[in-house]
Amino acid sequence: MANIAATTRRAHGPSLDGPETVTIVAVDAPRMDAAWRARWRRLAAMIGPSALPPDTSDDPARAVAAATEALAAAALDREPAAVRSSAEPGAYVLPDMPPAIAERAAGIVSATAGLACSETVPQAEIERLRQATGRLYRLARSQPAPPARRVDGVVAGAAERLGIPWGWSTTQPGLIRIGEGRHLTLLDGASPMDRPVMGSQLAASKPAMKRYLAGFGLPVLPDRIARREEEAAAAAAELGYPVAVKPVDGSRARGVTLDVRKAEEMPDAFGRARSEGSAVMIEPYLDLPDFRAIMVGTQVVNVLRRDPPYLTGNGRTDIAGLLAEHNRAVTEQRAAFPAHYPVTVDFDVEQTLRRSGRSLETVPAVGEQVILRRLPMRDLGAYGTDATAEAHPRTLALFARLASITGMACCAIDFRAEDIGQAWDAQRFAIFEYNARPDIGIFAGHPLVATLLRSIAPDLEAIRLPTLLIVGDEPAVLASALRDEFACRGLPAAVATADDLALADIRVAIEPGSAHRRMIEDPTLAVAVHCRTAADVARFGLGVAVIDIAHLAEPGAGAMARGDEAPTVRLEAEAIALVRSRARRTRDCPAIDMAAVAADVALLAAAPARPRGLSS
Numbered sequence: 001m002a003n004i005a006a007t008t009r010r011a012h013g014p015s016l017d018g019p020e021t022v023t024i025v026a027v028d029a030p031r032m033d034a035a036w037r038a039r040w041r042r043l044a045a046m047i048g049p050s051a052l053p054p055d056t057s058d059d060p061a062r063a064v065a066a067a068t069e070a071l072a073a074a075a076l077d078r079e080p081a082a083v084r085s086s087a088e089p090g091a092y093v094l095p096d097m098p099p100a101i102a103e104r105a106a107g108i109v110s111a112t113a114g115l116a117c118s119e120t121v122p123q124a125e126i127e128r129l130r131q132a133t134g135r136l137y138r139l140a141r142s143q144p145a146p147p148a149r150r151v152d153g154v155v156a157g158a159a160e161r162l163g164i165p166w167g168w169s170t171t172q173p174g175l176i177r178i179g180e181g182r183h184l185t186l187l188d189g190a191s192p193m194d195r196p197v198m199g200s201q202l203a204a205s206k207p208a209m210k211r212y213l214a215g216f217g218l219p220v221l222p223d224r225i226a227r228r229e230e231e232a233a234a235a236a237a238e239l240g241y242p243v244a245v246k247p248v249d250g251s252r253a254r255g256v257t258l259d260v261r262k263a264e265e266m267p268d269a270f271g272r273a274r275s276e277g278s279a280v281m282i283e284p285y286l287d288l289p290d291f292r293a294i295m296v297g298t299q300v301v302n303v304l305r306r307d308p309p310y311l312t313g314n315g316r317t318d319i320a321g322l323l324a325e326h327n328r329a330v331t332e333q334r335a336a337f338p339a340h341y342p343v344t345v346d347f348d349v350e351q352t353l354r355r356s357g358r359s360l361e362t363v364p365a366v367g368e369q370v371i372l373r374r375l376p377m378r379d380l381g382a383y384g385t386d387a388t389a390e391a392h393p394r395t396l397a398l399f400a401r402l403a404s405i406t407g408m409a410c411c412a413i414d415f416r417a418e419d420i421g422q423a424w425d426a427q428r429f430a431i432f433e434y435n436a437r438p439d440i441g442i443f444a445g446h447p448l449v450a451t452l453l454r455s456i457a458p459d460l461e462a463i464r465l466p467t468l469l470i471v472g473d474e475p476a477v478l479a480s481a482l483r484d485e486f487a488c489r490g491l492p493a494a495v496a497t498a499d500d501l502a503l504a505d506i507r508v509a510i511e512p513g514s515a516h517r518r519m520i521e522d523p524t525l526a527v528a529v530h531c532r533t534a535a536d537v538a539r540f541g542l543g544v545a546v547i548d549i550a551h552l553a554e555p556g557a558g559a560m561a562r563g564d565e566a567p568t569v570r571l572e573a574e575a576i577a578l579v580r581s582r583a584r585r586t587r588d589c590p591a592i593d594m595a596a597v598a599a600d601v602a603l604l605a606a607a608p609a610r611p612r613g614l615s616s
Helices: 032-049 062-077 101-113 123-141 150-162 198-201 206-215 227-240 264-276 319-332 349-355 393-406 447-456 477-488 515-520 532-538 558-564 565-584 595-604
Strands: 003-011 022-028 091-094 166-168 176-178 185-188 224-226 243-247 257-260 280-284 292-296 299-307 310-312 369-370 381-387 409-415 428-437 469-471 493-496 501-503 506-508 527-532 547-551 583-589
Touching: 032 123, 032 185, 032 319, 062 091, 062 101, 062 123, 101 123, 101 224, 150 176, 150 447, 176 515, 206 428, 224 227, 224 469, 227 243, 227 280, 243 264, 257 349, 257 493, 264 280, 264 506, 292 393, 292 447, 299 393, 299 447, 349 493, 393 409, 393 428, 469 565, 469 595, 477 493, 477 527, 477 595, 493 515, 493 583, 501 515, 527 595, 532 565, 547 565, 547 595, 565 583
Parallel strands: 469 527, 469 547, 493 527, 547 583
Antiparallel strands: 003 022, 022 091, 166 176, 176 185, 224 280, 243 257, 243 280, 292 299, 292 409, 299 381, 310 369, 409 428, 493 501, 501 506
């Protein structure tokens, strides 16, 4: 086997978001001939579809670097980017990614490319690389979420189109901020951080959620819980084959085996599920069309039919080759809606092919359709088709009932039904999973995201933090006195100067002029109060688009009292004019009236707050 190795190091870049990762690829291998490409492609289909050599490059080093980027991008759930040549021979620059991800991806790709140099590959080596790929994906999911997740980009883009003010949270990096102060919502994907946790806690345990829903008469499948293999076998026999075997607290279909048909298959299915969860759930397997309904509040905004991935034979190419072509086509059109994902050869694919009398080496006839897996997960390659218009009104009403019971802002209901166009209680039908954190990243440009955002921000006034500005001399003294006054009156207001901020009497470090950006992220705050001199306004600007009430000392009075030069007097007068142009109401006074300020703060604070979380 040729010596193909990849190592990584950090280099500071030209990068907007952080340090770049440079992959240094050392290659001692034959030229990239057709035979090597074919063997690499076949291995990649068995291990991970992103670890493929690009057809456009004859440079083995670039091929390994590009495949490393593709595999790391798939694990991080983002689109792959082009690699760039480095000034060092054999070195290629990859986009920003955690070094641990780059190192593991490079190791997997190097090993795959190296194995492709041999005519035969031991099955143990293939299994080792499969396990390494699984560990890579788990490591990627554990990384702190950067503000470049696909779902965040979809939400941010929709907010821009709708004209809804948004920003990246400074207190919760990676989350999107919609609204200000007590109207604040932090979105972690589609899930607002300010929602009650009951629904999320239940959804984390499949049996707990099913029992909860069954208590309200909702149609869920019966199940049995097992912690030992013999218990699982007894449960399957009691429920009757075929069964589905799942970890009770797993996610994203990890450890799930569908359509277990006989007792001999239970040990393997139990082992896979047990390795991913604290216990194993066995339930009847319904061989029916699979659907996912996505809810915002109690409104069904999308019903997706999830069909298993398949290939169509051409009479010349084996299944491994057809799959490699399929995965490349999927990658090229991934931005389209509904998005399709590549198919990785795993136990489900191998079992599905084996049951149909096929293998990766089988050459299907022209037009022959080959189903690849039973698991209908979109990120495992299933096809998604919008079936919202077909759903029966009684079924939609059932889902609205479920959403009302759980109280989640946004959720997904996975169910199976013989006919989506018929009422749920007139057919074989069951809800088998409830997802409190659905991935809406696939819905770029879809009305679903707009519905979610409009629930959070019905209008701009409903999400804005009321603001009062005081322009006068000695702002630090005034701010201290106001804080004491507000504390005595129990007013939920914070006071800031140009370079000082206290939230709940706790000093918060800020850069000069940045107080308002920090105040809007305090979810307890009803009013923001700023104390500035006119010189502060002239130097740092306002830092806020709308001022509800401004208390103004006589224009230029402070500068004239100090005997400042005429240009300074003019600048302060212009600053006061700027405040007047932004303020909805102004109160002019020779000296600041504390009682009047407190009364105005109380008035602004009395405006009703939007209930935390989403409306129905």
